[in-house]
Amino acid sequence: MKENELIFGPRIPKELWEKERKRFLIPSIVLVAAAVLLFISIFLPYWKITLIAPQYPQGLTASMYVNRLTGDVQEIDGLNHYIGMKPLGEAAVLERTLSIFIIIGIALLIAGAVYVHSPFALFLCIPAVMYPAFFLGDLYFWMRSFGMNLDKRAPLSGAIKPFVPPLLGEGKIAQFATVATWEVGLYMSIAASVLILVGLYFHRRAYKPLLIDSSGR
Amino acid sequence: MTRIKRLLALLPVFLLAITPVCFTSCKNSGSEKEAGDQGTAAVDIPASVEEIAVERGLSPKDVIAALKTYIPSGKYDDYVMFASGGHSGQVFVIGVPSMRLLKTIGVFTPEPWQGWATGSAESQEILSEGDMPRGINKKLTWADVHHPSLSETNGDYDGQFLFVNDKANARVAVIDLRDFETKQIIKNPNTISDHGASFVTPNTEYVIETTQYSTPLPFDEYAGMDEYKEKYRGLATFHKFDREKGRIDESQSFSIELPPYWQDLCDAGKKVSDGWAFCNSINSEMATGGINEGNPPYEAGISQREADYLHVFNWRKAEQVFKEGKAKDLNGQYIIPLDTAIAEGLIYFMTIPKSPHGVDVSPNGNFIVASGKLDTHATVYSFEKIMDAIKNNKVEGKDPFGVPILNFADVMEKQVEIGLGPLHTQFDNEGNAYTSVFVESTLAKWKLGPPDYDGPDAWTVVEKIPVQYNIGHVVCAEGDTVAPDGKYCVALNKWSIDRFLPVGPLHPQNFQLIDISGKNMQLLYDMPIGVGEPHYVQMVKADKLKPWLVYPEVGFNPMTMSVDPEAAAIGNERIVRNGDTVxxxxxxxxxxxxPEHISVKEGDKVIMHLTNVERARDATHGFAIDGYNVNLSLEPGESSTVEFTADKPGVFPFYCTEFCSALHLEMMGYLLVQPTQPKS
Incomplete structure (x- = not known):
């Protein structure tokens, strides 16, 4: 076996490609679809929190994208200063700065797995599969960090105990009912994870016999 | 087989990919439906309604009136009225049909809640534009607001600007309807009293203002009453409106010199009569009164002649004459001399019986309706016939100043018997006219004639409804535009006498809402107006107004309608001393x-730039300095400036005067003015 083949796996024999095109196309399409989904998710919101109180008939919302926060962030920050929470813009600065490059990177790794026919393809896909969990974990870390570290000199510091806002579902902070929802971007990244697993299954089914052919016997 | 199997195996993958999209969209449609359901609750009137009506002594008619005017909590009115505030110097904004007061707009007089002329340099500057000219050292502290006029595009309200006049001092103000704030006040440099203002031309090219009480020109030049005919004059001023800048441009405005009759109400021609304007007048007698000298009082002297003159202006041609340089500069105002105006065909008179007042152009622009206060008729002139009379020189003579008087029989279309004391007329979308009848205290509905209405009852009154009491103007929904809506009229009554709970000898005036949508008019609601004497009102469809909910950007200066380069912002707060200026x-x-502490020395000049950096709707802050007569209203995004001399040593709290939040009382600071000479 050649050195290249150890990493990239065996190439598809021409006659087999002619005969069983679909067998090799399916894993490629599914993996590329996953990469595309992940890429598109950059432009879509991942997470949203809605604050509901009598003074805000439309509610206050903050939508989180991988690189920015939109919505009533200024108003929420304004309210948060009463309880001593730091401005939301100070959270996850590093993550937001790097996120687009990282996501494009892991999407390219998935696309790379299309050309890698060895089990090594699995390693290329691991970052993408783990990505939604990492995102949620990071979100939790920052929410905990912000919610638990309230400025003790804030006007309402006596009235509001440190808290961790929920990642998903309903909560309550002072007079605000909060609803956290997962948004389309996050679902797309989760769908990408699932697609990758499916793609890898077909990938194994397509290339494993070739691998045995080239290394065995 | 295997192909199908493989395709089937892919199916869940596609489903998964689609799921998030569906998840969000399905969720949204669900919540929309819920909101819709709340909005259209089924009407299931309980029997107890009758009990309530009986208990409160309400007739079925009252119940219907209540149902037609009630606006549930959180719902909006269909129409908005802009009412002159009379002596208050303000404008009232009122919702129709609920007749709820939505706002008063500070214009000519201080309005502390809006921070209007109570300390903000911007409003103070606008107000001082309207000070008396030529160093006549009078700060005007009141106004007599008469006629609001909404800006128009193609003869229809466009909801962008509002103009109002001050009869007492001949001033015109411009209000921007993006923020409902006054942007400009113009003092007419040569006349001291106006009435035929403000009326706009169909595309708001000009705002018309005509003199009421004649004086020498300029008004601060002296001439005795014995020189009335020779020296006293009126003016018709056409203020050029620069829509882009949202300001009147006096350098492009012109006036026409007029005989010393008292010019009264005006209206601009529209559609076929676009380019023309019509203004009534009284005192063609040129009576000079003098009851104390044994002369007939004005009221008698001015009512001697059977007829006065309705002025017909060709403003389009006058504009041309002005641009040709034929106007004379008098104190910065370009006046076309009366002789030039006559020679150029800019002015004609039509006789109008018995002390006329209102003049109103019909929606199609083809009829001009005028009425004499002491007459029982509305006299309708045909624009076509006026044009024909001008073209073919059908004149019955000239007035003492040489203005041609068009032959009455040749320009008059019809005289409609209305009742005693007809004043003003508005229109609906079905060929009806509505005339306020002062002496009778009624509102008369009558039919126009062909081509606007063709029927056996054309040119006759079809219904009259009593109003309480002494109706002045009447307003109907968009009733002076090219496209009236019908639906509502409001009688603007001068007296209320017994209509409201007594509140001392000074009674409120009475705005009465009348439903004109049915076969018969129905009085729906009485709204007391307990501020000033409101005159004219315009009623615009609410959806034509597109006001800002907050200022578009933080640091916005309402005077320049742009971000102020000097505006304070988060992060650039500072106190800078420069000599004696802080x-x-x-x-x-x-x-x-x-900052919260501002320390200055006695005698320092203090300039404060304040910015409300809020973006939330309604998060307005006030800023008052105790003892320094300062109160600002800072709406979200607004930047404002305060300038004063710290001439009183001591400690002066400043605080937020709008209850902004739970910690509103804590929103304060101190101005510390150190005395220059320590007390011995």
């Missing part, structure tokens, strides 16, 4: 000012 940049947010 300049402060202060940010304002719930619930603090920054």
């Amino acid at each position: 300049e402060v940049w202060m940010s304002v947010i719930r619930s603090h000012f920054n």
Whole structure:
């Protein structure tokens, strides 16, 4: 076996490609679809929190994208200063700065797995599969960090105990009912994870016999 | 087989990919449906309604009136009225049909809640534009607001600007309807009293203002009453409106010199009569009164002649004459001399019986309706016939100043018997006219004639409804535009006598809402107006107004309608001393000012730039300095400036005067003025 083949796996024999095109196309399409989904998710919101109180008939919302926060962030920050929470813009600065490059990177790794026919393809896909969990974990870390570290000199510091806002579902902070929802971007990244697993299954089914052919016997 | 199997295996993958999209969209449609359901609750009137009606002594008619005017909590009115505030110097904004007061707009007089002329340099500057000219050292502290006029495009309200006049001092103000604030006040440099203002031309090219009480020109030149005919004059001023800048441009405005009759109400021609304007007048007698000298009083002297003159102006041609340089500069105002105006065909008179007052152009622009206060008729002139009379020189003579008087029989279309004391007329979308009848205290509905209405009852009154009491103007929904809506009229009554709970000898005036949508008019609601004497009102469809909910950007200066380069912002708050001047940049947010301590020395000039950096709707902050007569209203995004001399040593709290938040009382600071001479 050649050195290249150890990493990239065996190439598809021409006659087999002619005969069983679909067998090799399916894993490629599914993996590329996953990469595309992940890429598109950059432009879509991942997470949203809605604050509901009598003074805000439309509610206050903050939508989180991988690189920015939109919505009533200024108003929420304004309210948060009463309880001593730091401005939301100070959270996850590093993550937001790097996120687009990282996501494009892991999407390219998935696309790379299309050309890698060895089990090594699995390693290329691991970052993408783990990505939604990492995102949620990071979100939790920052929410905990912000919610638990309230400025003790804030006007309402006596009235509001440190808290961790929920990642998903309903909560309550002072007079605000909060609803956290997962948004389309996050679902797309989760769908990408699932697609990758499916793609890898077909990938194994397509290339494993070739691998045995080239290394065995 | 295997192909199908493989395709089937892919199916869940596609489903998964689609799921998030569906998840969000399905969720949204669900919530929309819920909102819709709340909006259209089924009407299931309980029997107890009758009980309530009986208990409160309400007739079925009352119940219907209540149902037609009630606006449930959180719902909006269909129409908005802009009412002159009379002596208050303000404008009232009122919802129709609920007749709820939505706002008063400070114009000619201070309005502390809006921070209007109570300390903000911007409003003070606008107000001082309207000070008396030529160093006549009078700060005007009141106004007599008469006629509001909404800006128009193609003869229809466009909801962008509002103009109002001050009869007492001949001033015209411009209000921007993006923020409902006054942007400009113009003092007519040569005349001291106006009435035929403000009326706009169909595309708001000009705002018309005509003199009421004649004086020498300029008004501060002296001439005795014995020189009335020779020296006293009126003016018709056409203020050029620069829509882009939202300001009147006096350099492009012109006036026409007029005989010393008292020019009264005006209306601009529209559609076929676009380019023309019509103004009534009284006192063609040129009576000079003098009851104390044994002469007939004005009321008698002015009512001697059977007829006065309705002025017909060709403003389009006058504009041309002005541009040709034929106007004379008098104190910065370009006046076309009366002789030139006559020679150029800019002015004609039509006789109008018995002390006329209102003049109103019909929606199609083909009829001009005028009425004499002491007459029982509305006299309708045909624009076509006026044009024909001008073209073919059908004149019955000239007035003492040489203005041609068109032959009455040749320009009059019809005289409609209305009742005693007809004043003003508005229109609906079905060929009806509505005339206020002062002496009778009624509103008369009558039919126009062909081509606007063709029927056996054309040119006759079809219904009259009593109003309480002494109706002045009447307003109907968009009733002076090219496209009236019908639906509602409001009688603007001068007296209320017994209509409201007594509140002392000074009674409120009475705005009465009348439903004109049915076969018969129905009086729906009485709205007391307990501020000033309101005159004219315009009623615009609410959806034509597109006001800002907050200022579009933080640091917005309402006077320039742009971000102020000097505006304070979060992060640039500072106090800078420069000689004897202390300049402060202060940010304002719930619930603090920054900075909170301002230390100056007695005699320092203090300039404060304040910005409300809030973006939330209704998060307005006030800024008052105790003892320094300062109160600002800082709406979200607004930047304002305060300038004063710290001439009183001591400690002066400043605080937020709008209850902005739970910690509103804590939103304060101190102005510390150190005495220059320590007390011995």
